[in-house]
Amino acid sequence: METLERILAAHPFFSGMEERYIQLLVGCASNVRFDAGQYIFRAEEEANLFYLIRQGKVALEAFGPERGPIVILTLEQGDVLGWSWLIPPHRYKFDARVVEFTRAIALDGTCLRKKSEENHDLGYEFMKRFSQLMARALQATRLQLLNVYELNP
Amino acid sequence: MVPRPHTVRRVWQETHDTFTLELAPAAGDGAAPSSFAPGQFNMLYAFGVGEAAISISGDPARPERLVHTIRAVGATTKALARLRRGDTVGIRGPFGSQWPLGEAAGRDIVIIAGGIGLAPLRPVVYHVLQNRQNYGNVVLLYGARSPGDLLYAKELEQWRGRFDLEVQVAVDRAPATWRGTVGVVTNFIPRARFDPSEAVAMICGPEIMMRFAVQGIEELEMKSESIYISMERNMKCAVGFCGHCQFGPAFICKDGPVFSYESVRALLNIRGI
Numbered sequence: 001m002e003t004l005e006r007i008l009a010a011h012p013f014f015s016g017m018e019e020r021y022i023q024l025l026v027g028c029a030s031n032v033r034f035d036a037g038q039y040i041f042r043a044e045e046e047a048n049l050f051y052l053i054r055q056g057k058v059a060l061e062a063f064g065p066e067r068g069p070i071v072i073l074t075l076e077q078g079d080v081l082g083w084s085w086l087i088p089p090h091r092y093k094f095d096a097r098v099v100e101f102t103r104a105i106a107l108d109g110t111c112l113r114k115k116s117e118e119n120h121d122l123g124y125e126f127m128k129r130f131s132q133l134m135a136r137a138l139q140a141t142r143l144q145l146l147n148v149y150e151l152n153p
Numbered sequence: 154m155v156p157r158p159h160t161v162r163r164v165w166q167e168t169h170d171t172f173t174l175e176l177a178p179a180a181g182d183g184a185a186p187s188s189f190a191p192g193q194f195n196m197l198y199a200f201g202v203g204e205a206a207i208s209i210s211g212d213p214a215r216p217e218r219l220v221h222t223i224r225a226v227g228a229t230t231k232a233l234a235r236l237r238r239g240d241t242v243g244i245r246g247p248f249g250s251q252w253p254l255g256e257a258a259g260r261d262i263v264i265i266a267g268g269i270g271l272a273p274l275r276p277v278v279y280h281v282l283q284n285r286q287n288y289g290n291v292v293l294l295y296g297a298r299s300p301g302d303l304l305y306a307k308e309l310e311q312w313r314g315r316f317d318l319e320v321q322v323a324v325d326r327a328p329a330t331w332r333g334t335v336g337v338v339t340n341f342i343p344r345a346r347f348d349p350s351e352a353v354a355m356i357c358g359p360e361i362m363m364r365f366a367v368q369g370i371e372e373l374e375m376k377s378e379s380i381y382i383s384m385e386r387n388m389k390c391a392v393g394f395c396g397h398c399q400f401g402p403a404f405i406c407k408d409g410p411v412f413s414y415e416s417v418r419a420l421l422n423i424r425g426i
Protein backbone atom coordinates (compact mmCIF):
# COMPACT_ATOMS: atom_id res chain seq x y z
CA MET A 1 0.00 0.00 0.00
CA GLU A 2 1.13 3.52 -0.71
CA THR A 3 2.00 5.41 2.43
CA LEU A 4 0.73 8.91 2.93
CA GLU A 5 4.32 10.09 2.91
CA ARG A 6 4.90 8.69 -0.56
CA ILE A 7 1.68 10.14 -1.85
CA LEU A 8 2.67 13.56 -0.53
CA ALA A 9 6.14 13.36 -2.02
CA ALA A 10 4.70 12.32 -5.39
CA HIS A 11 2.34 15.30 -5.67
CA PRO A 12 3.75 18.04 -7.95
CA PHE A 13 3.22 20.62 -5.20
CA PHE A 14 5.84 18.91 -3.04
CA SER A 15 8.16 17.99 -5.87
CA GLY A 16 11.76 18.31 -4.73
CA MET A 17 10.89 18.86 -1.09
CA GLU A 18 13.31 17.27 1.36
CA GLU A 19 12.15 14.12 3.04
CA ARG A 20 12.59 15.52 6.54
CA TYR A 21 10.00 18.20 5.76
CA ILE A 22 7.61 15.68 4.29
CA GLN A 23 7.94 13.71 7.50
CA LEU A 24 7.05 16.78 9.51
CA LEU A 25 4.02 17.44 7.31
CA VAL A 26 2.60 13.97 7.24
CA GLY A 27 1.04 14.41 10.68
CA CYS A 28 -1.08 17.23 9.25
CA ALA A 29 -2.30 15.18 6.26
CA SER A 30 -5.16 12.80 5.65
CA ASN A 31 -6.64 10.95 2.70
CA VAL A 32 -10.06 12.16 1.57
CA ARG A 33 -12.56 11.41 -1.19
CA PHE A 34 -15.62 13.20 -2.48
CA ASP A 35 -18.47 12.21 -4.77
CA ALA A 36 -19.67 14.26 -7.75
CA GLY A 37 -22.05 16.99 -6.65
CA GLN A 38 -20.63 17.26 -3.14
CA TYR A 39 -19.28 20.60 -1.91
CA ILE A 40 -15.79 20.37 -0.41
CA PHE A 41 -16.30 23.82 1.08
CA ARG A 42 -18.47 26.85 0.60
CA ALA A 43 -17.66 30.54 0.55
CA GLU A 44 -17.49 32.20 3.96
CA GLU A 45 -16.89 28.95 5.85
CA GLU A 46 -13.89 28.88 8.11
CA ALA A 47 -10.87 27.77 6.07
CA ASN A 48 -8.79 25.26 7.93
CA LEU A 49 -7.93 22.82 5.19
CA PHE A 50 -6.42 22.78 1.76
CA TYR A 51 -6.29 19.93 -0.71
CA LEU A 52 -3.77 18.33 -3.01
CA ILE A 53 -5.88 16.80 -5.75
CA ARG A 54 -4.80 13.30 -6.79
CA GLN A 55 -7.64 12.42 -9.10
CA GLY A 56 -10.95 13.91 -10.26
CA LYS A 57 -12.21 17.40 -10.95
CA VAL A 58 -13.41 20.24 -8.73
CA ALA A 59 -15.06 23.49 -9.87
CA LEU A 60 -14.43 26.73 -8.02
CA GLU A 61 -17.65 28.68 -8.21
CA ALA A 62 -18.96 32.09 -7.30
CA PHE A 63 -22.65 32.38 -6.65
CA GLY A 64 -24.70 35.45 -7.44
CA PRO A 65 -28.44 35.35 -6.81
CA GLU A 66 -29.04 37.09 -10.16
CA ARG A 67 -26.76 34.81 -12.18
CA GLY A 68 -26.63 31.52 -10.33
CA PRO A 69 -23.34 29.65 -9.94
CA ILE A 70 -20.50 30.73 -12.25
CA VAL A 71 -17.49 28.46 -12.68
CA ILE A 72 -14.27 30.42 -12.35
CA LEU A 73 -11.80 27.60 -12.68
CA THR A 74 -11.64 23.85 -12.53
CA LEU A 75 -8.91 22.01 -10.67
CA GLU A 76 -7.64 18.57 -11.53
CA GLN A 77 -4.97 16.01 -10.74
CA GLY A 78 -1.79 17.74 -9.57
CA ASP A 79 -3.56 20.97 -8.59
CA VAL A 80 -3.91 22.54 -5.17
CA LEU A 81 -7.29 23.66 -3.87
CA GLY A 82 -7.59 26.37 -1.21
CA TRP A 83 -5.30 29.16 -0.06
CA SER A 84 -7.53 30.79 2.50
CA TRP A 85 -6.03 28.78 5.37
CA LEU A 86 -2.83 30.79 4.78
CA ILE A 87 -4.23 34.29 4.87
CA PRO A 88 -6.30 35.83 7.65
CA PRO A 89 -9.22 35.89 8.27
CA HIS A 90 -9.03 32.26 7.10
CA ARG A 91 -12.37 32.06 5.32
CA TYR A 92 -12.99 30.43 1.93
CA LYS A 93 -13.80 32.89 -0.85
CA PHE A 94 -15.57 30.53 -3.26
CA ASP A 95 -17.57 27.32 -3.35
CA ALA A 96 -15.68 24.14 -4.30
CA ARG A 97 -18.07 21.74 -6.04
CA VAL A 98 -16.98 18.24 -7.04
CA VAL A 99 -17.56 17.68 -10.77
CA GLU A 100 -16.11 14.16 -10.91
CA PHE A 101 -15.33 11.74 -8.10
CA THR A 102 -12.25 13.19 -6.44
CA ARG A 103 -9.47 11.80 -4.28
CA ALA A 104 -7.21 14.21 -2.47
CA ILE A 105 -4.91 14.74 0.46
CA ALA A 106 -6.35 17.19 2.97
CA LEU A 107 -3.79 19.24 4.87
CA ASP A 108 -4.73 20.85 8.13
CA GLY A 109 -3.87 24.55 7.99
CA THR A 110 -3.77 25.09 11.75
CA CYS A 111 -1.32 22.22 12.09
CA LEU A 112 0.79 23.56 9.21
CA ARG A 113 0.83 27.09 10.53
CA LYS A 114 1.99 25.80 13.90
CA LYS A 115 4.78 23.68 12.38
CA SER A 116 5.88 26.54 10.16
CA GLU A 117 6.12 28.88 13.13
CA GLU A 118 8.24 26.30 14.95
CA ASN A 119 10.42 25.57 11.95
CA HIS A 120 10.91 28.55 9.69
CA ASP A 121 12.88 26.54 7.14
CA LEU A 122 9.82 24.42 6.60
CA GLY A 123 7.68 27.56 6.53
CA TYR A 124 9.94 29.10 3.89
CA GLU A 125 9.73 25.98 1.71
CA PHE A 126 6.00 26.19 1.98
CA MET A 127 5.83 29.88 1.20
CA LYS A 128 8.06 29.44 -1.85
CA ARG A 129 5.70 26.84 -3.20
CA PHE A 130 2.57 28.81 -2.45
CA SER A 131 3.92 32.05 -3.89
CA GLN A 132 4.75 30.25 -7.16
CA LEU A 133 1.30 28.78 -7.24
CA MET A 134 -0.31 32.15 -6.60
CA ALA A 135 1.81 33.92 -9.22
CA ARG A 136 0.83 31.32 -11.80
CA ALA A 137 -2.81 31.59 -10.89
CA LEU A 138 -2.65 35.37 -11.15
CA GLN A 139 -1.06 35.18 -14.62
CA ALA A 140 -3.68 32.71 -15.77
CA THR A 141 -6.48 34.85 -14.37
CA ARG A 142 -5.11 37.89 -16.21
CA LEU A 143 -5.06 35.96 -19.45
CA GLN A 144 -8.62 34.80 -18.81
CA LEU A 145 -9.66 38.40 -18.12
CA LEU A 146 -8.19 39.58 -21.41
CA ASN A 147 -10.93 37.66 -23.15
CA VAL A 148 -8.52 37.01 -26.03
CA TYR A 149 -10.98 35.18 -28.25
CA GLU A 150 -13.24 38.20 -28.66
CA LEU A 151 -12.46 40.66 -31.44
CA ASN A 152 -13.79 43.57 -29.40
CA PRO A 153 -13.61 42.45 -25.80
CA MET B 154 -3.78 35.06 -60.61
CA VAL B 155 -7.54 35.28 -61.21
CA PRO B 156 -10.02 33.66 -58.85
CA ARG B 157 -11.35 30.26 -59.96
CA PRO B 158 -15.10 29.95 -59.47
CA HIS B 159 -16.13 27.32 -56.95
CA THR B 160 -19.58 26.05 -56.07
CA VAL B 161 -20.79 25.77 -52.50
CA ARG B 162 -21.65 22.15 -51.85
CA ARG B 163 -22.56 22.47 -48.19
CA VAL B 164 -22.65 25.11 -45.49
CA TRP B 165 -22.96 24.46 -41.78
CA GLN B 166 -22.86 26.58 -38.69
CA GLU B 167 -20.09 25.75 -36.20
CA THR B 168 -20.88 28.39 -33.56
CA HIS B 169 -23.01 31.55 -33.42
CA ASP B 170 -20.47 33.50 -35.56
CA THR B 171 -18.47 30.78 -37.30
CA PHE B 172 -19.44 28.54 -40.19
CA THR B 173 -17.84 26.02 -42.53
CA LEU B 174 -18.07 25.95 -46.32
CA GLU B 175 -17.46 22.86 -48.42
CA LEU B 176 -16.56 23.85 -51.97
CA ALA B 177 -15.82 22.20 -55.32
CA PRO B 178 -14.55 23.66 -58.60
CA ALA B 179 -17.53 25.00 -60.57
CA ALA B 180 -18.92 22.81 -63.34
CA GLY B 181 -17.10 23.42 -66.63
CA ASP B 182 -13.85 24.16 -64.86
CA GLY B 183 -11.92 21.16 -66.13
CA ALA B 184 -8.91 21.57 -63.83
CA ALA B 185 -8.35 19.10 -61.02
CA PRO B 186 -8.89 20.30 -57.44
CA SER B 187 -5.71 21.86 -56.02
CA SER B 188 -3.85 19.82 -53.46
CA PHE B 189 -2.68 21.69 -50.38
CA ALA B 190 -0.40 21.27 -47.41
CA PRO B 191 -1.62 21.70 -43.81
CA GLY B 192 -1.22 25.36 -42.84
CA GLN B 193 -1.87 26.80 -46.29
CA PHE B 194 -4.69 29.20 -47.10
CA ASN B 195 -6.80 30.42 -50.01
CA MET B 196 -8.06 33.89 -50.86
CA LEU B 197 -11.85 33.66 -50.91
CA TYR B 198 -13.57 36.25 -53.06
CA ALA B 199 -17.13 37.19 -52.23
CA PHE B 200 -18.18 38.66 -55.57
CA GLY B 201 -18.69 42.38 -55.48
CA VAL B 202 -17.59 42.66 -51.85
CA GLY B 203 -13.98 41.63 -51.35
CA GLU B 204 -11.38 39.00 -50.66
CA ALA B 205 -10.27 37.39 -47.40
CA ALA B 206 -7.43 35.02 -46.55
CA ILE B 207 -8.92 31.83 -45.12
CA SER B 208 -7.00 28.73 -44.06
CA ILE B 209 -7.89 25.37 -45.50
CA SER B 210 -9.39 23.36 -42.66
CA GLY B 211 -10.19 20.09 -44.44
CA ASP B 212 -8.37 16.82 -44.98
CA PRO B 213 -5.22 17.17 -47.13
CA ALA B 214 -5.73 13.59 -48.34
CA ARG B 215 -9.10 14.62 -49.84
CA PRO B 216 -8.40 17.82 -51.79
CA GLU B 217 -11.59 17.37 -53.83
CA ARG B 218 -13.48 18.38 -50.69
CA LEU B 219 -12.24 21.94 -50.19
CA VAL B 220 -13.21 23.00 -46.66
CA HIS B 221 -12.95 26.45 -45.05
CA THR B 222 -14.06 27.49 -41.57
CA ILE B 223 -14.81 31.18 -41.34
CA ARG B 224 -15.63 33.58 -38.55
CA ALA B 225 -17.91 36.39 -39.70
CA VAL B 226 -16.16 39.55 -38.50
CA GLY B 227 -16.39 42.15 -41.29
CA ALA B 228 -17.79 42.93 -44.74
CA THR B 229 -16.16 40.06 -46.67
CA THR B 230 -16.61 37.31 -44.13
CA LYS B 231 -20.21 38.39 -43.52
CA ALA B 232 -20.87 38.19 -47.26
CA LEU B 233 -19.33 34.69 -47.27
CA ALA B 234 -21.67 33.82 -44.40
CA ARG B 235 -24.65 34.53 -46.64
CA LEU B 236 -23.58 31.91 -49.22
CA ARG B 237 -25.90 28.97 -49.66
CA ARG B 238 -25.65 25.61 -51.41
CA GLY B 239 -25.20 26.11 -55.15
CA ASP B 240 -23.82 29.66 -54.86
CA THR B 241 -20.47 30.60 -56.36
CA VAL B 242 -17.36 31.95 -54.70
CA GLY B 243 -13.96 32.83 -56.21
CA ILE B 244 -10.81 31.08 -55.00
CA ARG B 245 -7.15 31.98 -55.43
CA GLY B 246 -4.58 29.67 -53.92
CA PRO B 247 -3.44 27.69 -52.14
CA PHE B 248 -0.80 30.02 -50.76
CA GLY B 249 1.71 30.10 -47.97
CA SER B 250 4.02 27.99 -45.92
CA GLN B 251 3.05 24.79 -44.14
CA TRP B 252 3.26 23.21 -40.71
CA PRO B 253 6.55 21.27 -40.28
CA LEU B 254 5.12 17.76 -40.51
CA GLY B 255 8.28 16.41 -42.13
CA GLU B 256 10.49 17.80 -39.42
CA ALA B 257 8.11 16.40 -36.80
CA ALA B 258 8.47 12.81 -38.08
CA GLY B 259 9.55 10.48 -35.29
CA ARG B 260 9.01 13.17 -32.66
CA ASP B 261 6.27 14.17 -30.23
CA ILE B 262 3.87 16.87 -31.41
CA VAL B 263 2.10 19.40 -29.24
CA ILE B 264 -0.64 21.35 -31.01
CA ILE B 265 -1.98 24.41 -29.20
CA ALA B 266 -5.00 26.13 -30.70
CA GLY B 267 -7.20 29.00 -29.56
CA GLY B 268 -10.60 29.92 -30.97
CA ILE B 269 -10.69 29.96 -34.78
CA GLY B 270 -6.99 28.94 -34.64
CA LEU B 271 -8.06 25.31 -34.64
CA ALA B 272 -9.11 25.65 -38.31
CA PRO B 273 -5.59 25.78 -39.81
CA LEU B 274 -4.46 23.04 -37.43
CA ARG B 275 -7.21 20.54 -38.18
CA PRO B 276 -5.43 19.35 -41.37
CA VAL B 277 -2.43 18.56 -39.15
CA VAL B 278 -4.60 16.36 -36.95
CA TYR B 279 -6.04 14.57 -40.01
CA HIS B 280 -2.58 14.01 -41.43
CA VAL B 281 -1.12 12.78 -38.17
CA LEU B 282 -3.98 10.38 -37.52
CA GLN B 283 -3.65 8.94 -41.03
CA ASN B 284 0.10 8.50 -40.54
CA ARG B 285 0.04 7.82 -36.84
CA GLN B 286 3.02 5.44 -36.83
CA ASN B 287 5.29 8.24 -38.05
CA TYR B 288 4.93 10.32 -34.90
CA GLY B 289 5.53 9.98 -31.17
CA ASN B 290 3.05 11.23 -28.57
CA VAL B 291 0.57 13.68 -30.02
CA VAL B 292 -1.19 16.23 -27.85
CA LEU B 293 -3.92 18.69 -28.86
CA LEU B 294 -4.62 21.52 -26.42
CA TYR B 295 -7.57 23.70 -27.41
CA GLY B 296 -8.98 26.81 -25.76
CA ALA B 297 -12.10 28.80 -26.53
CA ARG B 298 -14.19 31.43 -24.84
CA SER B 299 -17.12 29.23 -23.81
CA PRO B 300 -18.46 25.73 -24.52
CA GLY B 301 -20.69 27.20 -27.26
CA ASP B 302 -17.63 28.62 -29.03
CA LEU B 303 -15.84 25.30 -29.52
CA LEU B 304 -15.21 24.43 -33.16
CA TYR B 305 -15.65 20.87 -34.39
CA ALA B 306 -17.14 19.73 -31.07
CA LYS B 307 -18.18 16.30 -32.40
CA GLU B 308 -14.77 15.63 -33.89
CA LEU B 309 -13.06 16.76 -30.70
CA GLU B 310 -15.13 14.23 -28.81
CA GLN B 311 -14.18 11.44 -31.22
CA TRP B 312 -10.51 12.35 -31.04
CA ARG B 313 -10.69 12.37 -27.26
CA GLY B 314 -11.91 8.79 -27.34
CA ARG B 315 -8.73 7.60 -29.05
CA PHE B 316 -5.86 6.00 -27.21
CA ASP B 317 -3.22 7.48 -29.51
CA LEU B 318 -4.09 11.15 -29.11
CA GLU B 319 -4.31 13.31 -25.99
CA VAL B 320 -6.98 15.98 -26.34
CA GLN B 321 -7.48 18.67 -23.68
CA VAL B 322 -10.10 21.38 -24.01
CA ALA B 323 -10.49 24.44 -21.79
CA VAL B 324 -12.92 27.35 -21.87
CA ASP B 325 -12.56 30.75 -20.23
CA ARG B 326 -16.05 30.71 -18.83
CA ALA B 327 -18.82 28.19 -18.43
CA PRO B 328 -22.12 27.60 -16.71
CA ALA B 329 -22.22 25.08 -13.87
CA THR B 330 -23.66 22.46 -16.26
CA TRP B 331 -20.34 22.23 -18.19
CA ARG B 332 -18.38 19.18 -17.07
CA GLY B 333 -15.15 20.08 -18.82
CA THR B 334 -12.21 22.24 -17.82
CA VAL B 335 -12.50 25.95 -17.08
CA GLY B 336 -9.29 27.98 -17.22
CA VAL B 337 -6.70 29.02 -19.75
CA VAL B 338 -5.44 26.51 -22.29
CA THR B 339 -1.82 27.18 -21.31
CA ASN B 340 -2.48 25.50 -17.92
CA PHE B 341 -2.34 22.17 -19.74
CA ILE B 342 1.19 22.68 -21.03
CA PRO B 343 3.21 21.52 -18.01
CA ARG B 344 1.12 18.37 -17.54
CA ALA B 345 0.59 17.23 -21.14
CA ARG B 346 2.35 14.04 -22.17
CA PHE B 347 5.16 15.06 -24.51
CA ASP B 348 8.90 15.20 -24.23
CA PRO B 349 9.90 18.89 -24.47
CA SER B 350 13.46 18.05 -25.48
CA GLU B 351 12.18 16.16 -28.52
CA ALA B 352 8.82 17.65 -29.41
CA VAL B 353 7.66 20.05 -32.11
CA ALA B 354 5.04 22.64 -31.13
CA MET B 355 2.48 24.07 -33.57
CA ILE B 356 0.50 27.01 -32.27
CA CYS B 357 -2.30 29.11 -33.74
CA GLY B 358 -4.70 31.50 -32.04
CA PRO B 359 -5.00 35.10 -30.92
CA GLU B 360 -1.51 36.57 -30.66
CA ILE B 361 -1.72 37.17 -26.91
CA MET B 362 -2.59 33.53 -26.41
CA MET B 363 0.26 32.45 -28.68
CA ARG B 364 2.72 34.52 -26.66
CA PHE B 365 1.59 32.90 -23.41
CA ALA B 366 1.69 29.46 -25.03
CA VAL B 367 5.25 30.02 -26.21
CA GLN B 368 6.24 31.17 -22.71
CA GLY B 369 4.67 28.06 -21.20
CA ILE B 370 6.56 25.85 -23.62
CA GLU B 371 9.84 27.66 -23.17
CA GLU B 372 9.53 27.15 -19.40
CA LEU B 373 9.82 23.43 -20.16
CA GLU B 374 13.08 24.25 -21.89
CA MET B 375 11.89 23.36 -25.33
CA LYS B 376 14.13 24.76 -28.07
CA SER B 377 12.64 27.80 -29.79
CA GLU B 378 13.58 26.32 -33.20
CA SER B 379 11.05 23.58 -32.49
CA ILE B 380 8.18 26.02 -31.96
CA TYR B 381 6.04 27.07 -34.94
CA ILE B 382 3.27 29.62 -35.02
CA SER B 383 0.86 30.80 -37.68
CA MET B 384 0.63 34.58 -38.02
CA GLU B 385 -2.79 35.35 -39.41
CA ARG B 386 -2.63 39.10 -39.52
CA ASN B 387 -4.62 40.95 -42.10
CA MET B 388 -3.37 40.73 -45.69
CA LYS B 389 -4.57 41.76 -49.12
CA CYS B 390 -2.81 40.31 -52.16
CA ALA B 391 -1.37 37.04 -50.79
CA VAL B 392 1.51 37.03 -53.29
CA GLY B 393 3.99 39.50 -51.76
CA PHE B 394 3.00 42.32 -54.12
CA CYS B 395 1.08 44.93 -52.26
CA GLY B 396 3.29 45.14 -49.15
CA HIS B 397 0.25 45.24 -46.87
CA CYS B 398 1.60 42.49 -44.64
CA GLN B 399 5.28 43.21 -45.08
CA PHE B 400 7.56 43.19 -42.09
CA GLY B 401 11.21 43.97 -42.77
CA PRO B 402 12.29 41.50 -45.41
CA ALA B 403 9.38 39.13 -44.70
CA PHE B 404 5.85 39.07 -46.05
CA ILE B 405 3.37 37.15 -43.93
CA CYS B 406 1.51 36.06 -47.05
CA LYS B 407 4.50 34.79 -48.98
CA ASP B 408 6.92 33.63 -46.27
CA GLY B 409 4.19 32.68 -43.80
CA PRO B 410 1.67 32.25 -42.40
CA VAL B 411 3.54 29.43 -40.61
CA PHE B 412 6.86 30.62 -39.21
CA SER B 413 9.35 29.14 -36.82
CA TYR B 414 9.11 31.10 -33.60
CA GLU B 415 12.81 31.76 -33.85
CA SER B 416 12.36 33.71 -37.07
CA VAL B 417 9.29 35.63 -36.01
CA ARG B 418 9.98 36.40 -32.36
CA ALA B 419 10.48 40.10 -33.08
CA LEU B 420 7.37 40.27 -35.25
CA LEU B 421 5.14 39.31 -32.37
CA ASN B 422 5.99 42.56 -30.66
CA ILE B 423 5.26 44.75 -33.68
CA ARG B 424 1.95 46.49 -33.37
CA GLY B 425 1.60 48.06 -36.82
CA ILE B 426 0.54 45.30 -39.22
Ligand SMILES: Cc1cc2nc3c(=O)[nH]c(=O)nc-3n(C[C@H](O)[C@H](O)[C@H](O)COP(=O)(O)OP(=O)(O)OC[C@H]3O[C@@H](n4cnc5c(N)ncnc54)[C@H](O)[C@@H]3O)c2cc1C
Pocket residue numbers: 151194203204205206207208209222223224225226227228229230231249269272273384385386387388410
Ligand atom coordinates in the same frame (compact mmCIF):
# COMPACT_ATOMS: atom_id res chain seq x y z
C1 LIG C 1 -3.07 33.41 -43.52
C2 LIG C 1 -4.40 33.75 -42.91
C3 LIG C 1 -5.31 32.74 -42.67
C4 LIG C 1 -6.56 33.03 -42.12
N1 LIG C 1 -7.44 32.01 -41.90
C5 LIG C 1 -8.67 32.29 -41.44
C6 LIG C 1 -9.63 31.24 -41.26
O1 LIG C 1 -9.38 30.07 -41.51
N2 LIG C 1 -10.85 31.59 -40.83
C7 LIG C 1 -11.19 32.89 -40.54
O2 LIG C 1 -12.32 33.13 -40.13
N3 LIG C 1 -10.30 33.89 -40.67
C8 LIG C 1 -9.05 33.62 -41.12
N4 LIG C 1 -8.16 34.65 -41.29
C9 LIG C 1 -8.56 36.02 -40.93
C10 LIG C 1 -9.36 36.64 -42.08
O3 LIG C 1 -8.54 36.78 -43.22
C11 LIG C 1 -9.89 38.01 -41.68
O4 LIG C 1 -10.76 37.85 -40.58
C12 LIG C 1 -10.63 38.62 -42.86
O5 LIG C 1 -9.71 39.26 -43.67
C13 LIG C 1 -11.67 39.60 -42.43
O6 LIG C 1 -12.18 40.23 -43.59
P1 LIG C 1 -13.52 41.05 -43.51
O7 LIG C 1 -13.63 41.89 -44.73
O8 LIG C 1 -14.68 40.14 -43.25
O9 LIG C 1 -13.36 41.93 -42.21
P2 LIG C 1 -12.55 43.29 -42.06
O10 LIG C 1 -13.52 44.39 -42.32
O11 LIG C 1 -11.27 43.22 -42.81
O12 LIG C 1 -12.23 43.20 -40.53
C14 LIG C 1 -13.27 43.15 -39.52
C15 LIG C 1 -12.64 43.23 -38.16
O13 LIG C 1 -11.78 42.11 -37.95
C16 LIG C 1 -10.47 42.54 -37.68
N5 LIG C 1 -9.56 41.65 -38.39
C17 LIG C 1 -9.46 41.48 -39.71
N6 LIG C 1 -8.54 40.57 -40.01
C18 LIG C 1 -8.04 40.15 -38.85
C19 LIG C 1 -7.04 39.21 -38.50
N7 LIG C 1 -6.36 38.52 -39.42
N8 LIG C 1 -6.79 39.00 -37.20
C20 LIG C 1 -7.47 39.69 -36.24
N9 LIG C 1 -8.42 40.59 -36.52
C21 LIG C 1 -8.70 40.82 -37.80
C22 LIG C 1 -10.38 43.94 -38.21
O14 LIG C 1 -9.41 44.71 -37.52
C23 LIG C 1 -11.77 44.43 -37.95
O15 LIG C 1 -11.93 44.84 -36.62
C24 LIG C 1 -6.89 34.37 -41.81
C25 LIG C 1 -5.97 35.39 -42.05
C26 LIG C 1 -4.73 35.09 -42.59
C27 LIG C 1 -3.77 36.20 -42.87
